[in-house]
Amino acid sequence: MKVDLIIHNCNLIATMASGGRPKRGKEMNDAGIVTNGAIAIKNGKIRYIGKSDEIMNGVTSNSYVDAYGGIVTPGFVDPHTHPVFVHTREKEFAMRLAGATYVEISKAGGGINSTIETTKNADFELLLKLAKQRIRRMISMGTTTLEAKSGYGLDTESELNQLSVIGALQFSLPIDIVPTFMGAHEYPMEYKNDHAAYIKILTEEMIPAVVEQGIAKYCDIFTEAHVFNIEESRHVLLFAKAYGLKLKMHADEIEPMGGAELAAELRCTSADHLGAASEKGLIAMRNANVAAVLLPATLFSLGAKSYAKGRFMIDSGLIVALATDYNPGSCNCDSMPMVMTLACLKMGFTPIEALAASTINAAYSIGMADHKGSLEVGKDADLIIWDIPSLDFIPYHFGSSHIFKVFAKGELVHRA
Ligand SMILES: [Zn+2]
Incomplete structure (x- = not known):
């Protein structure tokens, strides 16, 4: 042979x-x-x-x-990243250290809306060049598969543009990249007081267009008190499911609002963040084989005092994975080894548990366990x-x- x-x-x-x-x-x-x-x-x-x-x-x-x-x-398999954007936001990092609140940062022209503003109208080539540089750094840190989300456009054209960038990354880089549509990342400014109108665009325009072009495997949503509530999330996710997309959620990051329970109900592939998820919701996720993707670098970067109940999740038999959550705002970390360190120090993982969560379980959380992660x-x-x-x-x-x-x-x- x-x-x-x-x-x-x-x-x-x-x-x-x-x-x-x-x-x-x-x-x-x-x-x-x-x-x-x-x-x-x-x-x-x-x-x-x-x-x-x-x-x-x-x-x-x-x-x-x-x-x-x-x-x-x-x-490493990094199952949760937001690498397609224009400018980095280190200025906000310094502002946060100096005590500025989320609202003050937003008023000073920062926050997610500033990323949306520059990314929305950016051309394909620029977004591709910048994302490629970022992912090359991830590769140098050992990442060989990753999931990448759109979500810094919030209109049909720019969301499709970002997903095309992710598609082009797959062709121009030597690793596998799983594309996720995340038009439900935030409400655009003009729909802050008319959620129903934006949800109509999401479900009647964006999801059908994304599916028609075949450029996303997953649909993700930010389920949190200040963004999409449980009813809105269920509605959007059921729509995406009917269109054949697999489901992911940003759930219960800050407040326990039933995101974990909804992820179990809808049989999402994963629910991510879970910093405030209820134990009942977590057990429901275990029983429904929904992976818990934990993002300790985000909480670390935000200076959080408490972390997701990773130890409880492992001991309760959940499928626990780790990811960087690489993004320009809350977590500009591209290193899975660093995430492993934080999982050990902040959530009580053993080093081998952290490795399992960063490889085989991370592969499961993006539907790749049959050929990746071990x-x-x-x-x-x-x-x-x-x-x-x-x-x-x-x-x-x-x-x-x-x-x-x-x-x-x-x-x-x-x-x-
Ligand atoms: Zn995220």
Whole structure:
């Protein structure tokens, strides 16, 4: 048997193997370790995985990569990002530190509306160039699959433009990108007092156009007291579902308003944030196999005192995933290793649980667990070679990178 590539001399491979299922409860602490391992890759997929000497003796290859005794993990799956926008908002960060409130920032020309204003009329090429730069940084941090949302246009034309940018990113970058339509990110200024009119546009104009063009897999909505309430969310999501889109929610981030319960009722693929979700809602999510995507970097960036009940969720058997929530406002973090650190320090995850939540469970939360998120025969060869002594080192030593090489579908996409 001849393959395209063998990665050998791996001190340890954390396969995160799960047979294509997400990990729950105690399974999250099982990294599926292979010591002194190697991985044989053909046509971008894993053909063999096992002991280095067995694979080196039994399989020939066109090329070889020496891991120099490093550690190999699956590439990160980042299942919640907002990378398509024009300007960054570090000025607001400084204003927040100086004590400015959300309303004051908004009045000074900041906030989500400032992002919508510049992104809405931006041309395709500019948005593509900027998003590509951002995602290249994510790749250098080990991300090999991500979900990306529209939602900084809030009219049909600009939402479609942003989704086309996400489609073009998929073609021009070497990793897989899952597109999500998020026209329900906020009410446009002109509809602040007429929600029904905007919901009519969302359901009668935007969702049909998005589906007709086939440029989104998911429909997401911001369900929160100051944005879309439960009834409005149910209405929009049921519409999207009827049109064949899969569902996601930004739910119960700040106030417990029944978002988790609604995600369970509608069988969403995931509900994200959940900083204030009720335990009853979380248990309903568990029973409905709705992934809980937690975004601790957002709460960290906002200086929050409390975090989502990650420990409770894992112990209760929910499918728990982690994401960066990369966006220009509340969280300008593109590093999944940093998110792992915060999950450990702020929500009581073990390092291996944080790794499971960033790989196989994150893949489940965007419908990709059958070919992403773990190192198993037949799956895409998306992986990271780390220059670290143990898996615990990933969240332990935060703030700098220990990544030696990143591969996506068997191709080298980043080297230190
Ligand atoms: Zn978000």
